[in-house]
Amino acid sequence: MTRPMPARALALALLLTGPAPAAAGAWLQEEGATFLSFGSIAGDGAPVWSALVEHGVRARLTLGLAGWAQGGDGALRVFARLLLHAGAQGTRAAAELGLAADDGARLR
Numbered sequence: 001m002t003r004p005m006p007a008r009a010l011a012l013a014l015l016l017t018g019p020a021p022a023a024a025g026a027w028l029q030e031e032g033a034t035f036l037s038f039g040s041i042a043g044d045g046a047p048v049w050s051a052l053v054e055h056g057v058r059a060r061l062t063l064g065l066a067g068w069a070q071g072g073d074g075a076l077r078v079f080a081r082l083l084l085h086a087g088a089q090g091t092r093a094a095a096e097l098g099l100a101a102d103d104g105a106r107l108r
């Protein structure tokens with residue numbers, strides 16, 4: 001069975017324009033920029049709620065707050081991320097220091 005030419009062209013275009021490789025690195029927020037993320041996972045028990053906020057204090061410094069809660073349990077983490085090196089080809093290295101409070105419960 002022969003496929004019509006438009007289907008072949010579309011398949012070739014999708015293959016050639018597929019997702020680019022992930023460029024993971026030290027994720028810092030730009031100075032003055034804020035990132036917020038909220039989530040929820042529903043399971044057998046009470047839902048798990050999570051939140052993350054990051055704020056770029058300076059070009060090389062991001063402060064953040066992350067936490068989760070499930071019923072009466074939860075944890076909270078405050079952190080600072082500092083850019084140590086930014087290479088000419090886009091490579092980056094950073095250090096992160098955080099303090100966490102956990103009520104001792106574990107997610108199941």
